Amino acid sequence: xxxxxxxDVLEDIAILLELKGENPFKIRAYSAGARVLxxxxxxxxxxxxxxxxxxxxxxxxxxxxxxxxxYETGDLEYYTKLRASVxxxxxxxLEIPGLGGKKVKKLHDALGIESMDxxxxxxxxxxxxxxxxxxxxxxxxxxxxxxxxxxxxxRHLWWEAREVAAPILEGLRSLPQVERAEAAGSLRRxxxxxxxxxxxxxxxxxxxxxxxxxxxxxxxEVTAHGTTKSSVRFEGGLQxxxxxxPAAQFAFAxxxxxxxxxxxxxxxxxxLARGYSLSEWGLKPSGLESGECxxxxxxxxxxxxxxxxxxxxxxxxxxxxxxxMGELERYVASADDTEVVPPLVxxxxxxxxxxxxxxxxxxxxxxxxxxxxxxxxxxxxxxLADHSKASFQANGLDDGRVLKMIExxxxxxxxxxxxxxxxxxxxxxxxxDGTLDLEEATLKALDYTVMSVHSxxxxxxxxxxARVIRAIEHPSTVMLGHxxxxxxxxREPYKxxxxxxxxxxxxxxxxxxxxxxxxxxxxxxxxxRRAAEKGLMCAINPDAHSTNGLAYFEAGVNIARKGGIPxxxxxxxxxxxxxxxxxxxxx
Ligand code: DGT
Ligand code: CA
Ligand code: CA
Ligand code: ZN
Numbered sequence: 001x002x003x004x005x006x007x008d009v010l011e012d013i014a015i016l017l018e019l020k021g022e023n024p025f026k027i028r029a030y031s032a033g034a035r036v037l038x039x040x041x042x043x044x045x046x047x048x049x050x051x052x053x054x055x056x057x058x059x060x061x062x063x064x065x066x067x068x069x070x071y072e073t074g075d076l077e078y079y080t081k082l083r084a085s086v087x088x089x090x091x092x093x094l095e096i097p098g099l100g101g102k103k104v105k106k107l108h109d110a111l112g113i114e115s116m117d118x119x120x121x122x123x124x125x126x127x128x129x130x131x132x133x134x135x136x137x138x139x140x141x142x143x144x145x146x147x148x149x150x151x152x153x154x155r156h157l158w159w160e161a162r163e164v165a166a167p168i169l170e171g172l173r174s175l176p177q178v179e180r181a182e183a184a185g186s187l188r189r190x191x192x193x194x195x196x197x198x199x200x201x202x203x204x205x206x207x208x209x210x211x212x213x214x215x216x217x218x219x220x221e222v223t224a225h226g227t228t229k230s231s232v233r234f235e236g237g238l239q240x241x242x243x244x245x246p247a248a249q250f251a252f253a254x255x256x257x258x259x260x261x262x263x264x265x266x267x268x269x270x271x272l273a274r275g276y277s278l279s280e281w282g283l284k285p286s287g288l289e290s291g292e293c294x295x296x297x298x299x300x301x302x303x304x305x306x307x308x309x310x311x312x313x314x315x316x317x318x319x320x321x322x323x324x325m326g327e328l329e330r331y332v333a334s335a336d337d338t339e340v341v342p343p344l345v346x347x348x349x350x351x352x353x354x355x356x357x358x359x360x361x362x363x364x365x366x367x368x369x370x371x372x373x374x375x376x377x378x379x380x381x382x383x384l385a386d387h388s389k390a391s392f393q394a395n396g397l398d399d400g401r402v403l404k405m406i407e408x409x410x411x412x413x414x415x416x417x418x419x420x421x422x423x424x425x426x427x428x429x430x431x432x433d434g435t436l437d438l439e440e441a442t443l444k445a446l447d448y449t450v451m452s453v454h455s456x457x458x459x460x461x462x463x464x465x466a467r468v469i470r471a472i473e474h475p476s477t478v479m480l481g482h483x484x485x486x487x488x489x490x491r492e493p494y495k496x497x498x499x500x501x502x503x504x505x506x507x508x509x510x511x512x513x514x515x516x517x518x519x520x521x522x523x524x525x526x527x528x529r530r531a532a533e534k535g536l537m538c539a540i541n542p543d544a545h546s547t548n549g550l551a552y553f554e555a556g557v558n559i560a561r562k563g564g565i566p567x568x569x570x571x572x573x574x575x576x577x578x579x580x581x582x583x584x585x586x587x
Pocket of ligand 1: 262
């Protein structure tokens with residue numbers, strides 16, 4: 001364990017002792033020890049090796065062993081036991097601004113409070129205000145703290161985080177002191193949700209850059225303001241970190257803070273195996289003491305991630321694949337650089353999208369408006385798939401209305417009103433027993449179908465899996481819609497064995513969609529790589545309920561990239577004739 005982490009443990013111990021009402025001298029020994037360690041200039045490893053820890057003023061005998069154990073093993077039984085002896089609710093309460101160990105203990109002793117919920121109730125009942133040493137003001141502050149904490153704990157949709165990040169990045173790049181600026185972290189890796197934003201800037205004059213960053217209008221709270229790192233919080237709870245580094249360090253910092261942690265671990269191991277230690281600061285020869293390092297130092301100039309990857313014998317790994325899921329092995333550079341991993345899909349490769357709704361069911365736009373928007377996005381075709389009748393709350397279509405809609409789409413295509421070709425589809429409900437909501441003849445009359453579950457979400461896994469597979473095996477099924485029903489940050493996926501579903505889809509030449517609605521994004525990218533290798537076809541389906549919703553296809557492209565799906569296996573990359581052929585061959 002490194003010094004910073006050990007300092008944190010010592011501080012934790014002090015707080016835990018406070019919570020337990022331990023002797024103040026003992027408490028102070030830990031908090032003072034933490035401060036001494038924090039400000040110590042010597043390398044901790046050296047101090048320990050030379051046995052000097054005990055002679056440092058402020059580090060008492062009780063601490064020497066503990067620091068040493070933490071340094072060597074990363075673990076401390078005393079600390080583990082201490083944590084376990086305190087109710088987790090009490091530790092959680094410490095995260096509320098203004099509540100330290102002493103106050104939490106008092107709340108516990110006087111009112112028996114052991115959880116955040118109980119604390120909130122006690123505040124609402126005025127019990128906290130009545131307590132000596134608290135009062136009305138601090139009661140209100142605690143309540144605000146509880147409310148904020150819930151908001152801050154939340155992750156944020158990638159789509160929304162990107163909206164916050166874009167003007168910040170633009171602002172940073174327009175500052176005269178800024179040489180380079182990039183967004184890093186999960187946003188850059190195109191994760192479906194984002195915890196916080198991370199920006200990396202190259203500049204020789206960090207102060208004005210930091211001042212601009214913490215001074216933005218949208219900033220609600222500045223939680224750190226330094227020369228190397230600043231952190232802010234925006235309304236809605238999203239937080240952002242900015243790190244400013246010298247230009248020579250930029251590629252390393254960008255790579256490090258793009259992550260993921262797991263990817264970084266793999267990269268460090270690869271570097272070590274080649275005699276280098278890699279960090280956010282740079283790359284330096286390692287293992288010198290063992291005398292095994294044969295690489296000269298000082299001749300390294302790495303100014304881009306590409307050069308960093310190349311130095312380690314890798315092709316450039318796109319950020320969205322850096323999840324520690326075998327990407328290094330996949331991107332190993334071949335001896336003569338001839339074997340190149342095929343590029344990932346881009347928005348420009350998308351010729352059209354499927355699964356969109358119109359005013360016929362619960363969409364807000366007409367065929368005319370939807371095709372106009374599709375044209376503006378540069379699409380050649382547009383698939384319309386309104387709901388079927390079982391989705392009555394969405395004004396789903398019965399067989400008669402579907403047949404009429406097919407007619408109106410045919411007339412629209414023949415009218416030549418739009419250069420965008422419309423494919424007639426349906427989002428047909430998969431009924432609880434796995435049968436379909438419309439007559440087979442109706443389904444056959446359509447260009448294509450998307451089968452989706454919209455009811456009985458709580459079926460046991462085996463039943464749900466059998467239900468969906470039954471639908472997949474139906475000869476009229478072309479695509480499976482949002483295969484888990486999840487709503488990110490709001491509703492859990494229903495229980496289903498997707499491995500079996502994937503196998504059934506491949507066996508029946510059924511496409512599984514990437515529902516590109518930023519709140520859904522299933523089938524999940526974690527499953528796509530293997531599924532694509534086995535031959536599964538995908539369609540990027542914005543599930544648009546308005547003209548604006550078509551733009552969601554970009555979020556679907558993100559997931560296809562993260563899943564490493566080859567272009568040939570993405571239906572949207574085919575031209576109109578190619579798509580038509582796919583639909584025909586299915587019949
Ligand atoms: P998030 O914010 O939860 O959506 O996910 P990230 O990946 O953006 O995580 P964040 O903001 O905590 O840190 C950004 C990157 O910095 C992370 O992906 C990898 C790197 N990083 C942060 N802390 C550590 C660490 O303790 N070890 C390693 N190896 N890398 C770290
Ligand atoms: Ca982050
Ligand atoms: Ca961060
Ligand atoms: Zn649906």
